[in-house]
Amino acid sequence: MTLTGRAGLLAALGIVVVLLAPSPGPAVAGVCLLLAAAIVADLTLAGAVRPLRLHRSGERLVRLGAQATVELVVENPGRRRVRGVLRDAWPPSAGAEPRVLKLDVPPGERRKLVVTLTPARRGDRESVSVTVRSLGPLGLAARQGSHSSPWSVRVLPPFLSRKHLPSRLARLRELDGRHPALVRGQGTEFDSLREYVVGDDVRSIDWRATARRHDVVVRTWRPERDRRVMIVLDTGRTSAGRVGEAPIPLAGAAVEGGGLLARPDPRPVPGWPRLDWSMDAALLLAALAARAGDQVDFLAYDRAERARVTGASRTELLSSLVNAMAPIEAELIEADSQGMVAAILARAKRRCLVVLLTDLNSAALDEGLMPVLPQLSSRHLVLVAGVSDPLVAAMAGQRSTAEQVYDAAAAERAQLERRRITARLRRHGVEVVDALPDDIAPALADAYLALKAAGRL
């Protein structure tokens, strides 16, 4: 049960009554009795909350940055009208609006309420409880009760880099059979024969066919298909660092002027974790590779396997990827590179392109990946992609005061170590993509296309 402001107001009026009454003692007793009787009557006449039945429907999936609507049907099987308010309690980052809904369900009827979710974070959001406060006819007191009406909405990564997909698909078509290549490259396969036109490479003339046809015939080639691409996402501690500017502000980012403990911070508001940028790049790469006819597998790993997608068909690949990625958060533990390499080797029997999305942090890589890299690069083609921090580049460029110069020196050192580890990786025969947060997805797609064009897959 609960009371309303009216009960307080009535009691306040009681003070005046007691002051004016000739005999105040009995007046107090009278006012209290009257109030208690009114409250009891109101509680008795209020519609019961317990027998209410709630049904949910609505969206189960939503992209981060979009809105989802969840409908809640309240059915009142009781004999009294249920009038009051209802709160559908979601976690704060689900962004459920409105917080409190007005409710008025006559006996035996049902009403539909709509809650709009604007999630501020990837992952699964679940409704915690539905609380109904049913007011009595006098509006003095209310019955209150909670129902559990489970519903979960999965918030998917936004795949912002899909804007780069059309231009990369066009490049892919240039490589592909629709624009047959005349130059025979490593890893290309025979496509068809056609008549010679002026300008064709004479080395591509097929003399045997020419002899048969009384016409000069050339061979055409196309890039290989049905290669395997394995995208590995490092979800260790280095993926938790936030870089760049968040295109969609994520929950957990410092909100300006929010909270008592918020102190003015001259540094910029943190952007997205490296993990989210890597996911964006992985999605673009997967979309491109699926169109190019390659088989894409996905693995998220830190000290254990966090998510995996294997053998998805080309049409289902993207949806199963975003579903697998949605609940992944960066774990604050050091990634186990040895275990990761073992997991990759166990999954990939045939030679494939292993795209490892991690941070090019020289200390972490020296300890973890470098010792076990030869095992991987001897059997597979390895591509390491890392998101660089624009803030470090900015720090390296500012050199007007002594403080800035010390910061610039630290930034220079970090960049130098990054370049050195990149050079060392390349010496191991590993492809490296090191790009700013906004460029990582197209850069990775371009690196893939370059490998494809060179027939190195």
Place this chain on the structure above:
Amino acid sequence: MTAEATRSRPTTPTAKSRWRGGRWIALLGLLVVLGGVVSVLLGPEQETPRPLDPADTSLQGSRALAELLRERGVTVDRVDSAEAAAALGGDRVLVVTDTLHAYSGDLDGIRGDRLIVGAPLGVEEMAGANPVGAARQRSREPECSLPAATAAGSAHLGGIAYSAPRGTTGCYPAGDGWTLISFPNGSGTTTVVGSGEFMSNQRLAEDGNAALALNLIGTGKPVTWLVRPEVRPSGDLAGPEGESVYDLMPPGIPWAVLMACLTVVLVAFWRGRRLGPVVAERLPVVVRASETVEGRGRLYRARRARGRAADSLRAGTIDRLTPRLGLASGAGPHEVVAALAVRTGLDPQQVGGALYGPPPTGDAELVALAGYLDSIERKVREL
């Protein structure tokens, strides 16, 4: 988009299950409340202790001493005002345990021996004796010729120490003064003690406390014991017509206050009742990736690590310049400096000093070095 219906179930416990779950706690709470009420009702009436009161049985009272005196056939009369003390008349011993409410004028008419506890300012002409300081309360030796003190031996005294000029006997010394002084007044002897704790129920049985008290008070004469008057709460103070504040209030006010309290309780319940639970959520950590770099920069700054800072800046510049100059990544200082001097026309000495020279000695020099490295890079880039 799925449109499946899910069944809901109520999660608020019913009154019955709530009773079943909480009945033992409720019973325990009831027992605690009952125990409290009973102990308050049955327990001894708690009174504020009245120090050195002959009728008070608390540790600070002096009922024990009064009883001892009565056993010796000494009459003890407890009075709480100077007027009452003066009314008793005759040759008596006057004990003043509270000097705050007794004034010299009120006591002037009373003849006989006196025992005064504390600072008797305004109560008594002190025959030139003055308080000289505070003294710790502890057991002290008499060290004087006063018969009452020497007979009693050591006693628990302290509080205030007095000077003892000529004509005054000082006993129980403490520092520069005496915690007990005795001097003749017009009609008898006045004894002033720094503290009356030796007469309290708590201390009476220790040392020679009881003996000292009996020697000083129990001379056989009846005793007038002047104590602090009962202080009545200020609200009860009677007005000019003998009416207290409460008498002037309309009779409804206390009841209205009761009603206001009830209103506050109702409003508090209305505002305090939450609509549903507080939902907690585990949020991901917020940490800038550049924090390690910033931390390293601050360390450089804090330790004034100009050498390391300069090394980093130089290494970064050389690392960027070597490919632009067409050199291999492992090129030595001479090659780099020679190539730079040829390509940019800068002084090889100066370039060599900037790229491979000693570490800068001051912050200004470090800033200048950073600026010079920048200018070299810009020149090479513009080529």
